[in-house]
Amino acid sequence: MRKFIVGALAALALVSLASCSVNAQTSNNSAAWSWTAPTTFADGTAIPSTDAITYNLYVGTAGKGSEAATPVQTGITATTVTTSGYAPGAVVCGELTAVVNSIESGRSNEACKTFPDVPSPPTNNAVK
DSSP: OHHHHHHHHHHHTTOOOOOOEEEEETTTTEEEEEOOOOOBOTTSOBOOTTSOEEEEEEEESBSTTOOOSSOSEEEEOSSEEEEEOOOTTOEEEEEEEEEETTEEOOOOOOEEEEOOOOOOOOOOOOOO
């Protein structure tokens, strides 16, 4: 029995999230994140439907590789989430982990989006 539990925990640590993406919404400086839920452990064993899967989101605002060591959101139960408060010109990048039975997977692929910068002010303004 002990051997099975250790094997299951090791397999869980290798769950991967295949397709993480982000869409920057400039109207409210928010980022809409979405991903595909894993259905199997790395060894090909199905994740039982009775096991709840939650997700942790790690975000950085200084470009690729800038994700924080601590997640900005934990316990996410859907495969989409929105974060907000980004400045114009920010390069927001994020990674996700899956959590099953209190065991956290490795991080997903990195998804990044650049928010449009503030436009330059008009020039050559004149009154005649």
